[in-house]
Amino acid sequence: MKTFYLLGFTSCVWLLVACGKKTAETKPQRKDMIELVFASGSLEADDQYNLTAQTDGYLVKLDFVEGDAVREGQVLAVIDNRQNKINAQSAAELHRIAQRNAEASSPTLLQITANIEAAKAKLKLDQGQSERYKRLFDNNSVSNLEYENARLSATSSLASLHALQEQYSSQQSSARQQEISQRVVRDVNQVIKEQNRIKVIRSGKVYQKEKQLGDYVRKGDVIAVIGNPDLVYAKLNVDETSMTKLKPGLAVIVQLNTNKSKTYKAIVREILPAFDTGSQSFIVKVYFADKLDFRITGTQLEANIITGEVKNALVIPRPYLNYGDQVTLKKGNQQVVVKTGIISSDWVEILGGITQQDVLLSN
Structure with a gap:
């Protein structure tokens, strides 16, 4: 997962012609910056669980299909033991x-x-x-x-x-x-x-059917995946380096892979405390604030978690920041060390070292 930063406006870059060659110049400017943590994930049904076999034997009855609404205590399958x-x-x-x-x-x-x-x-x-x-x-x-x-x-x-x-x-x-x-x-x-009769533990919807009639199952084999169809959330995988920036209540912008032209507003609801070894990441549950018009679980998605916002920040384009956090002033072609804040692929927040009146040269 990566952290990104966005600016509210585009910068102005002046190109000057001097001594027969073009030299790019710019001045620091004031803009709003938004700090984002990027994460990928998928849609999941709330209270989703695996309905498993509790004994060994052949499936002699399998009374459901994917998409069925099922109620607590309903017998979905029978094992011949x-x-x-x-x-x-x-x-x-x-x-x-x-x-x-x-x-x-x-x-x-x-x-x-x-x-x-x-x-x-x-x-x-x-x-x-x-x-x-x-x-x-x-x-x-x-x-x-x-x-x-x-x-x-x-x-x-x-x-x-x-x-x-x-x-x-x-x-x-x-x-x-x-x-x-x-x-x-x-x-x-x-x-x-x-235990020969496999019953629904909690009412919900069958999202996956893992076995077929006549299959031999062992204790612990998954027969079906069931979840709450009334609440679908985004399950995000977040890199551990970004976890210190996250907390419940943060706003999130979600984009489903099925329609990348549309985004949904969401909120961080829960941060699971344990590291998920399977995905090598931490799991974050995000609930949608906008109405979700696509509710197929397992759908892949991308999300940007808004972890911070700086109003009226002093920024310069990223190419003007040199090695060692130095910038080149036009006046005297002088190298000056600056104190930086948020750094993105396009912009750098300046916390000290230069003013908005200084003119900078690119390398």
Whole structure:
């Protein structure tokens, strides 16, 4: 990218005839100078992104063409990956089994429930027997050993009931954990299965179709390029040597390669912070202030970014500036060093060393 400078008016150069030969003379003059940074680029759709394959397989459905308007969530293509389908079906069935095992009507929990009911009945019987033997013992009708045996049976039955109840709780908790685990596996495999269906991430317009029906694609392959058709901007590649002069809000003049007789006014909207290694430049986004009547993305363009303006600058034609920033005065044919400002291919801004009244000679 290059920096250029423009003048508001043309200069006047006087040609004098002396001693049989022509010598060019000029005087410094006041003019407006505009500093420009040149950049090339292309039209891009805002929010443009690549719609990519998330799995491997053959494209068995491709339901779009370039230029189609697409909505978020719309299925544009289907990839035939049978492994994903089988895994999803298997995970769903295993989850249904785990779900049934977690229900109160599951065979395992029903068996433990039956054992609990039997243990409750036995406990009731043993407790009744223990109470009866206590009354008999109090009346000296049975021995202490018989009473202790009856009481021990009741205690043992109570312990068995508590153990079965703990077993039921543990089995129920384990079954629920298994159901949760299988549900996660089912959901994950369902997500993976859905990756066979390529869906639109954000609504927009299809600008490029990268694959054809029947193509074998791998994860990460681009299927389509989609962008916002309502906002097309100029993506500029700017040389790093010019980046210090740029900032958001600067005015830009854009010329499309499709019609170089027309220009569009635009504004620097965003300067991306990272260096683009592909183009070996920095990326600058420029949004149009004028209505853009040509909106095909990828269209090449040229742009001039207005980075500065000097009003009523003292300037001389570029050929009058010699090596070492010297100029030749007509008076005495004297060499004078000048202080320069903006230098373009045609003009030099003079900041000091000569005045507007000095007459200069060209080499």
